[in-house]
Structure formats: C-alpha cells, structure tokens
Amino acid sequence: MLISKKWLNEHLDVTDLSNSAFDDILTFAGVEVEGITEKGIASDLVVVAEVVASEQHPNADRLSVTKVDAGEPELRQIVCGAKNYQVGDKVPCALPGAVLPGDFEIKETVMRKVESRGMLCSAVEVGLGSDHSGLMILPPDWETGKPLRKFVDDDTVFEIEVTPNRPDLLSHYGMARELSALTGREIKPVEIPSIEPKAADNTLSIEEQKVCAFYTATRIRNVKVAESPAWLKGRLEAIGLRPINNIVDITNFVLHEVGQPLHAFDAAQVDGGIRVRYAQENETFAALDEQSYDLETSDCVISDESGKALALGGVMGGETSGVTSATTEVILESAWFDPPSIRRTARRLNLHSDSSYRFERGVDPQAVTRASALAVKLIIELTGGDIEGAPVFAGAAPEMTGSVSLEPERLHQMVGGSISIDSAQKALERLGLVQEGNNQWKIPSYRMDLQRHVDLVEEIVRVNGLDSIPSRNLSTAAPLGKVDARYDLEIALKMQLAALGFFEAQCIKLISEDQLRDALPLRPMQEGDLIKVRLPLSEDHSVMRPSISPALLSTASRNVRQGAKEIRFFETGRCFRNAGGGKATDLETDVIGIILGGRKNPSSWQDNNIKMTNAFDLKGVLASILPGVEVQLSPVKSENFLLSAQILANGKTIGSFAQLSPSRGRELDFGFPVYLAELDLNRVCELRKRSSRITELPQFPGSSRDAAMEVPADLANTDIEKAIRKLNEPLLVSFGCFDVFRDPTGKQLDAGRKSLAYTFHYRSDDRTVTSKEVDTAHQKTLGHLRDTLPISFR
Amino acid sequence: MKEEIANIQTEALSAIAAAAGEQELEEVRIAFLGKKGRLTVASAGMKDLSKDDKPVIGQLLNTTRYAITEALDTKGGILQDDADAASVEGIDLSLPALPLHPGNLHPLTLVKDRAITILRQLGFSLAEGPEIETEFHCFDALNTPAEHPARNEKDTFYFDSGKLLRTHTSTVQVRTMENQAPPVRVIAPGSCYRRDEVDKTHLPAFNQLEGLYVDSDVQVGDLKGALEFFYRAMFGEETKVRFRPHFFPFTEPSFEIDALLKLKGEEPKWIEVAGCGMVDPAVFDEICKARGDDFYDPDKVTGYAFGMGLDRLAMIQWGIKDIRLLIENDARFLSQFA
Numbered sequence A: 001m002l003i004s005k006k007w008l009n010e011h012l013d014v015t016d017l018s019n020s021a022f023d024d025i026l027t028f029a030g031v032e033v034e035g036i037t038e039k040g041i042a043s044d045l046v047v048v049a050e051v052v053a054s055e056q057h058p059n060a061d062r063l064s065v066t067k068v069d070a071g072e073p074e075l076r077q078i079v080c081g082a083k084n085y086q087v088g089d090k091v092p093c094a095l096p097g098a099v100l101p102g103d104f105e106i107k108e109t110v111m112r113k114v115e116s117r118g119m120l121c122s123a124v125e126v127g128l129g130s131d132h133s134g135l136m137i138l139p140p141d142w143e144t145g146k147p148l149r150k151f152v153d154d155d156t157v158f159e160i161e162v163t164p165n166r167p168d169l170l171s172h173y174g175m176a177r178e179l180s181a182l183t184g185r186e187i188k189p190v191e192i193p194s195i196e197p198k199a200a201d202n203t204l205s206i207e208e209q210k211v212c213a214f215y216t217a218t219r220i221r222n223v224k225v226a227e228s229p230a231w232l233k234g235r236l237e238a239i240g241l242r243p244i245n246n247i248v249d250i251t252n253f254v255l256h257e258v259g260q261p262l263h264a265f266d267a268a269q270v271d272g273g274i275r276v277r278y279a280q281e282n283e284t285f286a287a288l289d290e291q292s293y294d295l296e297t298s299d300c301v302i303s304d305e306s307g308k309a310l311a312l313g314g315v316m317g318g319e320t321s322g323v324t325s326a327t328t329e330v331i332l333e334s335a336w337f338d339p340p341s342i343r344r345t346a347r348r349l350n351l352h353s354d355s356s357y358r359f360e361r362g363v364d365p366q367a368v369t370r371a372s373a374l375a376v377k378l379i380i381e382l383t384g385g386d387i388e389g390a391p392v393f394a395g396a397a398p399e400m401t402g403s404v405s406l407e408p409e410r411l412h413q414m415v416g417g418s419i420s421i422d423s424a425q426k427a428l429e430r431l432g433l434v435q436e437g438n439n440q441w442k443i444p445s446y447r448m449d450l451q452r453h454v455d456l457v458e459e460i461v462r463v464n465g466l467d468s469i470p471s472r473n474l475s476t477a478a479p480l481g482k483v484d485a486r487y488d489l490e491i492a493l494k495m496q497l498a499a500l501g502f503f504e505a506q507c508i509k510l511i512s513e514d515q516l517r518d519a520l521p522l523r524p525m526q527e528g529d530l531i532k533v534r535l536p537l538s539e540d541h542s543v544m545r546p547s548i549s550p551a552l553l554s555t556a557s558r559n560v561r562q563g564a565k566e567i568r569f570f571e572t573g574r575c576f577r578n579a580g581g582g583k584a585t586d587l588e589t590d591v592i593g594i595i596l597g598g599r600k601n602p603s604s605w606q607d608n609n610i611k612m613t614n615a616f617d618l619k620g621v622l623a624s625i626l627p628g629v630e631v632q633l634s635p636v637k638s639e640n641f642l643l644s645a646q647i648l649a650n651g652k653t654i655g656s657f658a659q660l661s662p663s664r665g666r667e668l669d670f671g672f673p674v675y676l677a678e679l680d681l682n683r684v685c686e687l688r689k690r691s692s693r694i695t696e697l698p699q700f701p702g703s704s705r706d707a708a709m710e711v712p713a714d715l716a717n718t719d720i721e722k723a724i725r726k727l728n729e730p731l732l733v734s735f736g737c738f739d740v741f742r743d744p745t746g747k748q749l750d751a752g753r754k755s756l757a758y759t760f761h762y763r764s765d766d767r768t769v770t771s772k773e774v775d776t777a778h779q780k781t782l783g784h785l786r787d788t789l790p791i792s793f794r
Numbered sequence B: 001m002k003e004e005i006a007n008i009q010t011e012a013l014s015a016i017a018a019a020a021g022e023q024e025l026e027e028v029r030i031a032f033l034g035k036k037g038r039l040t041v042a043s044a045g046m047k048d049l050s051k052d053d054k055p056v057i058g059q060l061l062n063t064t065r066y067a068i069t070e071a072l073d074t075k076g077g078i079l080q081d082d083a084d085a086a087s088v089e090g091i092d093l094s095l096p097a098l099p100l101h102p103g104n105l106h107p108l109t110l111v112k113d114r115a116i117t118i119l120r121q122l123g124f125s126l127a128e129g130p131e132i133e134t135e136f137h138c139f140d141a142l143n144t145p146a147e148h149p150a151r152n153e154k155d156t157f158y159f160d161s162g163k164l165l166r167t168h169t170s171t172v173q174v175r176t177m178e179n180q181a182p183p184v185r186v187i188a189p190g191s192c193y194r195r196d197e198v199d200k201t202h203l204p205a206f207n208q209l210e211g212l213y214v215d216s217d218v219q220v221g222d223l224k225g226a227l228e229f230f231y232r233a234m235f236g237e238e239t240k241v242r243f244r245p246h247f248f249p250f251t252e253p254s255f256e257i258d259a260l261l262k263l264k265g266e267e268p269k270w271i272e273v274a275g276c277g278m279v280d281p282a283v284f285d286e287i288c289k290a291r292g293d294d295f296y297d298p299d300k301v302t303g304y305a306f307g308m309g310l311d312r313l314a315m316i317q318w319g320i321k322d323i324r325l326l327i328e329n330d331a332r333f334l335s336q337f338a
Helices: A005-009 A019-028 A172-183 A230-238 A246-258 A339-349 A354-359 A365-383 A408-415 A421-430 A453-464 A482-499 A513-518 A549-561 A615-625 A662-667 A681-688 A717-727 A771-788 B002-018 B022-033 B038-048 B053-087 B107-121 B171-179 B220-235 B281-291 B310-318 B331-337
Strands: A002-004 A032-039 A046-056 A064-069 A076-080 A090-094 A109-111 A114-116 A155-161 A204-206 A212-221 A262-266 A274-278 A284-286 A292-294 A300-304 A309-312 A330-337 A392-395 A403-405 A440-442 A566-579 A584-598 A631-635 A641-649 A652-660 A674-680 A703-712 A732-741 A753-762 B184-193 B205-215 B240-248 B251-261 B269-279 B302-309
Touching: A002 A005, A002 A172, A002 A230, A005 A155, A005 A172, A005 A230, A019 A032, A019 A155, A019 A172, A019 B240, A076 A114, A172 A246, A172 A421, A204 A212, A204 A392, A212 A274, A212 A365, A230 A246, A246 A262, A246 A354, A246 A365, A262 A309, A262 A365, A274 A330, A300 A339, A330 A339, A330 A365, A339 A354, A403 A453, A408 A421, A408 A453, A408 B220, A421 A453, A453 B240, A453 B251, A482 A566, A482 A615, A482 A681, A482 B107, A513 A549, A549 A566, A549 A584, A549 A674, A584 A615, A584 A681, A615 A631, A615 A652, A615 A674, A641 A674, A652 A662, A652 A681, A674 A681, A703 A771, A717 A732, A717 A753, A717 A771, A753 A771, B002 B022, B002 B038, B002 B053, B022 B038, B022 B053, B038 B053, B107 B184, B107 B205, B107 B220, B107 B310, B107 B331, B171 B184, B171 B205, B171 B281, B205 B220, B205 B269, B205 B310, B220 B240, B220 B251, B220 B269, B220 B302, B220 B310, B240 B269, B251 B302, B269 B281, B269 B310, B302 B310
Parallel strands: A204 A274
Antiparallel strands: A002 A155, A032 A155, A046 A064, A046 A090, A064 A076, A109 A114, A212 A330, A212 A392, A262 A330, A274 A300, A284 A292, A300 A309, A403 A440, A566 A584, A584 A674, A631 A641, A641 A652, A652 A674, A703 A753, A732 A753, B184 B205, B205 B302, B240 B251, B251 B269, B269 B302
8 A cells, every 4th residue: 555645744744754764663563664755856955957058078978067057146067977958958956955865965076076066867866757867857837946846746655565454554544543643643633524324215225234234325416527636636646546537536535545435426327226235146247447247146236226236345336337527416335344245255356446455354334424424525625516415324333343351460471561551551542442441441443453352462562662572581491302303313314415415405396297207106106196286376386296206307307407417416305195095195204305317426637437327326325324224126117217116124115216217318308327216204214213232343353255156147136145144154244245247148158147256254253263164154155055046156 | 704795795785775666676685685695695604614703704794684684674765755755746736626426405404404403492392294284274273264365275275175285384383282282382394385476586385484382471572582582593693683563363462573684785674584473362262172171271371473484584594586596406506505
C-alpha cells in the first residue's frame, strides 16, 4: 500500500519527521517500509532557471560552463555535465543550500578551476521521475526564478506492507491513528456530517446475512459527472491511482482516507431495489474489468430486483452498472462483508481489488455509515447532487470486538517484570482501548485482532518496544538425543568423503518423471510406489525423488559440460516412496548417494599417464567409509544400468551399486564410465559407530605364504574368500588376492580359466610360529580350497 | 714386508681418493681388503715370519687395515652426500603442486553446522520430522486460519492423498510437543517447499532452521537473549540485532529479526534474518487436544519459537547473489568453501 506523507499530514502533523525517522516509527510499529519515493522538491532553493549561455569547459572535455538566469539580479555561472539542452531552455536549478533527494546538499564549488554556483538538475535529481539521462527541460511558460514546487507538488510516498492482522492501518486516517498512538502526536479528526440512516423498506434487502451483515445505500440525484478538482486528483495520483471521474474518485478517496471500500451504481441501471444474495448455480458475472466470471453459490452478489447482478459483493462492480458520464443519479453502497467469504471468492476467481483486500481482512463495522456520510458530503459538494430522504440500511453493524482482560501477573511473567502495569495501561489507552473497570478493556471496533489477553500483551510490548525488555540467558545443558547422535555421525561421514576428494551436492528433491530412468533406489520400485505432486510448478519438479542418483547425474553432467574432467560428488538426504503398492505410504528414508567417474588422478606436469576410475575405485570408497565392515557387491540384473549390484555390509543389503549404461552416459556428455552407489544412510551411520575397544598390536612375528591358483573364469572371488573363512584356520590372520590374470586369446591360459595370486599371513598371538607350523597350516588351507572348489595350484 | 705394507697403504689411500663413485670405491675395497685383496694376501705372509717379527708386523697390518677401512668409510660418506645433493640439484620448487582431488562440504551444510554448534551451546538439541506432512501439522495446529493464503494450492504443493510438502519447519514444533512433555528445547533444520518460481532469490525448495523452547517460565527476554547470542556468534560479537514487531499466526507477540550487516562494497544495513515470537496459546491448546492431556496448558507453560532461512544465511555469509548457485553444485563454486 502507498501512503502519501502530504495526505497523512492532513490528519497528523508529521512535517518535521525525516524519512528515516518516519521509517523507524513505522518499522517498530510492525509496518514494513518497502520503499520511499520523493516526489518533487520541498525546498524553495530549487528554482526554474533559463540557460542564457553555454560554453565548453576550458579544462574538461565533458563539461560545459553555463550562465543561467535564476531570477536574480545577476546571471549565475554553473558547470554542467549534460549535453541535452540548448540555450534558451528552462531547467531546474538547485541553488547553494538546497538539499536534493538522498540528503545531497548543494554547495558553491570550483570544478577544474572554474567556479560553479549551484547545480542544474535532471528529473531524478529533483524527484520528478526516473530520467537521469540529461537535464530536465521544463515548459517554457514556467516563470524564471520561481521555486519548482510552485509548479509541481512535492510529496514523499511510502510503500508499506501491513501484516494481515492489521486491516485498520489500510488507510491514511488509520495510519495517522496508529502514529498518534505511538508518538503521542495529536490526531485531527475527520469532519463527517452525521447522517442517520433509516431502516430499509423494499428498496434494499439482505437475503444472506452470513455473507453481508450490514448494507447501506444512499440515493443521490442530479449529480454532474465530471473531472475531479485538482486537489482530489492530486491525492489519488500521489498514491498511484488514475483519476476517472468525480464520483469514482470520491469513492476511491474515501477508501484510502478511512479504509472503507464504497461502490457507486448508476441508478438508471438498477431495476427497483437492491438485493444482497448468494450467486445462483451457473451464474456468470461480467465485471468492470471486462472479464466474465463463473460464480459459485457461496459468492455474494449485489443485484437489483430483476435479479441482474450489479456487483460481486465486496470484490468488484459490474461491467454495466457503474457510473459513466451519462449518469445523473447514483446509489452509493457502503457495506460490511464477511471476511472469509470475500477471501474465498477473490482467491478462487483470482480477482483482487483494493476493496476485496480490505474486506477479506476485515473493515471497521462502525465506519460503514461514517464513510458513507463522508462520501455523500463530497459528492454533494463536488457534483452538485442532492439526496432524497435519508440513506437506508439493512442488517446491523456486527460487534466484532468486545472486552478483554489484561492479567497483570501473566504480563509480568512474559516481560520479566520489565514493563509496569501502569505503563502497560498507558500503552493500551494510547491505542484507543478503554478501561472498563479493574483489568477489563474495551476494544475499539477497528481492532478486530485484539481478542485475547495475549493480544494485549503483544500491543503493550510493541508500544513499549523490545529494547525495554532486558535479554536473559538461562541456558542449561541438554542431553543430546538420537537425532543429535545421527547428525554427528552423518557430518563425520560427510567430512570423510570431502577428505577423500568428493564435493557435497545439494539438489532439489523434486525431480522430473523423465529422470526416473536414472533412479537407483535402495529397493526396486513397484507400481504405485512413486509419489507425485498434484500441481507441479513444472515437469522438471513433478515427482518426489525415490533416489538421489538422478540429481547426482544431472549435477555431474552440468559439471562435465563446464569442463570438469572428473566427477566426484555425494549427497545425503531424504528419498520418498510408497512401499509394496500401498503397504506403506509416504516413506521417507535418509540416503547417501555417491557418483564417481573420470580421471583417477588429476593430470600433472610430472605424470601425464591418465588413468580412469573404475568400479573398484568406488568399491574402495565404500570400504573406506565402512571401516571394519566386510563390503561386498552382489550382482543383480538391471535394465537401466550396464552393471548393477546390491551393496552388502557384513552380508546384509544396505544399498545399490551401478555402472551407468554407456548410451545414457553419452546423452549426458560423459566421455568415461560413471559409477553410482546409494546406501541407506541410517544403516551406514549405524555401521560407522566406533567400536568401544581396540585390538592390541601383535607381540610375535608372523609369516606369509603366497599361492597361485587357477580357477574357472566365472568363479567369484567372494566364493574363495567364503571357503577360506569357513575353514577357520586359527593361525591364518589375513589373506587376500593380489593379482588376477586372464588371457582371452587362450594362448597363455585357457580362456575359460583365470589365474589368481593370493597371499596368506599366519601368526599366533602367544608365540612365534615355526616355519613348520606355518607350512602345515598353509597346506591345510590350500587342501581345503582344492577339496571344496574347482581350484588347481601351480 | 714392512715396506710392502706401507706401499699397500699408500696405494690404497690414493685409489680411495681417486674413486669417483660408489661402484669404484667398492672395487677399491675388494682390490685391497677383499678375499684376494692385496692386504689380505699380504696378511697370509704372517705365517712365514719369525716369532719376533710376528707381533710387529701383525700390529702394522692391523693399523693399515684400520686406516684403509676408515678412508673407505669417509670416502663412502662423502660420495653418499654428493649423491644425495645431486638428487635435488637443479630442482625447481616453483613448479606447480601435484593436484589432489579437491572436496568439501556444501555451503548450506557448513552454515547449518555452524548454526547447530552455536545453538547446542545454548542447550538446544536436534529434532526432526517428515517433509511430506499433514495439513494438521503444517497449518491447523499452528493456528493458521482455514482461509489462509499459505494453504492455497497455488502456494503449497499438495498430493492426491491430501498431504502436502511442509511449507516451514514449524511442523517439527508440533511433532516434538506431541511426543515429548515439557520442557522442550529443540532445533530442527530441514527442507521446506513453496510453489515459488525459480529466480535469483526463490526456489521451490529451501532450507529452514526452526527453534522451540517451552518451559514453565519462558519470557520475551529469553527469546531476545538466545537470538542475540546466536547472531553475535554467527556474524561477530559486535553485531547489532533488532526485533521488529511482526505477525505470524503461531506466535504472539511476533517479531522479525534484523541484523545490521555490512555486505562487501555496501554501507551497513539492516537485513532480515529470522522470524520469531512467543508461542501463541492457541498452538498450545491444539497440542493439548492432540495429546489428550494438559502438559501444554497455556496457563502452565510459555515458550518461544524462531525460524530462519539457512539459504539466506549462507547468501549473507558469503555474499552469494543468486540462490540458484546453491543447487547447481558447480564444482567451481563448491571448491570455494574448502
């Protein structure tokens, strides 16, 4: 909403308040000032001047030295940087001492050794528009030497944001009333003649009290619709409204003056009396914005006796019922509409007006007749009209406010005793509340937000300011709970991955359906497992991600397109799905996703032999973040990936592993294989909990034996490992594969076989093992392998 | 024989001095001290000597062997030092470092972790809740009127089930109070969603951190104290913080918090950093209804709550002008937070 300082000044003297003081008062009243626009210049030191001469500055290419007639006995020499004027033009001239917007004071100065006694101004410099490209050229008939403000109004306009609980501030008078309460300045009441409306006969009826509790109508005859006088147009233009005609302008003026929306109907368009009713089924409404709206039976319609809709109650007038230049008689509406009803209608139709904005927040029920009287007075004054009889009303102004008790001990508790009951009472009085005895306070009709004790506390704190309440800190130690423990484990995991050379990514958890082909969920998705947003913003954000991989792939792709040579990212966060076609819904699982591809080592001047990462690098990362855990990849079939496996930790599935299909990789511009892993984050964190005990270092030396074995090419390494573990040889403390050899040509080794080299380490905790003991144990191990697997030793 | 031994010593020492490398030096050692070396061969002549000469010659052989060995060791040490020196000769330490893979945490994680660390000092512990929420937890329990614009399908993402994507982390306030008797002092960082088109300052998903403290005597001064402590720890001890009256359905009184911050190349200005307030009694009433007990009876407890945007905090902290940088995950951006 826009507030004109000049207009406000009609109600409350604020001339001495600087913009920043004004801003401060509003800010601490809870009204956000979003912008301040200066219009024109209040100073008499900015005058109309005529350029009499202009010459090139002797010491500066871009400057000119002008002589101007500013209405003074002598010409004034001013250095100027603009080029858009000609000798003889009239321009604004700021004389020394003038203060321009932005607190910029003009002084006599010397510019490059040439004296300059003032400044010629652009439109923006004198607050008259946004043009700063050159001097503002003024109309030739403006009298030289006169202050600019004789020709253009100066004003300061505040763009403010009022919170939804304070509709009483949505007018100049309302704002003045609040500022009066906060600053103690005296408010000048609006002079409104008292007109007593009489109960309506058949000229007015409310059929639905729920949607419209109170309606007044005033018939004004012999109006002469014409252009509004300058003062009225000025008021509206100051707050960005376009003047239309005197009647419409008066209704708009009253709305912004006292906050009550009004509507004027052309009486010639009204057949008989006025009826306030719900819309009929399938009724459509042609509004004055020239659009047609489909109504529902909960919408409020103002119609005439024939049933013709004149207005959508509280929201907008009709296309044909409004005041035109041909209008000679008007019916002025002032009413009180039910806020939720208006809000519903305005939102559903996406039809928002200054009227609906106020009605849906709640206007002062007691202002309905007063606002009407003010408008009637102005209409009579400005259009020469007269009223026949008294205005009529139907319904009654609703009692929206009552009496609220202030509980001193609760106030004391809330503010820690820092505000005395006495100053609390003063604050309430300044806000227009009236003490009714003991601690009961009568709430003014415009403060519908004050319904409970706590609302009074809020007002007291607001008026006193939070500075008056001392800060307190009584922190006590808090035991860290489960969520904390999980958080700590997760952050340690993330830090380890960062140390391993991975960037943490964070992506939006809404993805496109197209991206689902990249998903690598912890468990396969079934029909109905996907969770879709009902009204997505775009196709790109339409599905809750069941997996992190799609976002990691698009992250990787974006980086590769920006020239990245390796992709190393991880992300932790929620994934979403239903389970088993409706067995469980809206499951949220914390997942960690890792993507790896591209160069193994960044290339350098020392080593240009570039190696690419492969599946075992990612397996290595998994082993590294799961220390002491046996990590295995168990292959599974997958259509979307070239390679796919379950990730097992100590034999239990905790995630999925995959190599991206090369065709998808090419679509995403990867020039190398890309590997993905997704793991259940809770399980990973659980497995990362440090064991509480350490293993002591060996006291006695051990001894190693190597073995080369030939096995069928399709025998999995894990089968050999399992067999060795099963033997449970007490001296065997560790073992592992250190070489794999295959020859697809079959020359050195049968193509159906592979050769594996293993090393076995034997040791005892209580003695130095003898060579003979080791040999015996080793032979037992090899014999066991030979017996249980198709293995031969070389 | 004495003369021969003296000759061997002289020749050996000069051969040692002349040896140009470790290989040559080893050859000298073999030539004189090896199994067939000259001094070894000469020593073999001992057996033919007279009883009187034996001790004298023996003594001489020993000193000679000692002298040659010493000379070999000394020369060996010199050659080793020379070789060591040669190994770094001409090295240009101004050549580029060998690159390691860079990696680090996302700025949102960094700012969130900093916030959590500070708030834990104040005695807060972490709480969490689902992102797919019920209308009850997101709106009803938080005193949001039925017709409130935030409930609109144009502003909030809904699902066919009637559930929605939480629009704020305040949902965790409700869930915590449902499940835990007072006192509670929790913080809940997490994702929230609103139907905002993507631009420089908006994303349909963003991150908030919620705080809630409920006890028998929580005052406005406690709220001030906690948040002043927080923002001073976050932005510096000298940071000025102000509380502006505001309106939220779930707190009364409500405030917005501004911090006076100086952004790079700009004058210090008040920047909105959080919303907060004293828990509205209507919220406690809803909690009592949901719990079926009176632990949260507004006559017995009071509390404060606050919510801050973590994306915004990160943007302020590092002068990030475009929020989209936070979700694009460009390594060139992310590497700046190492």
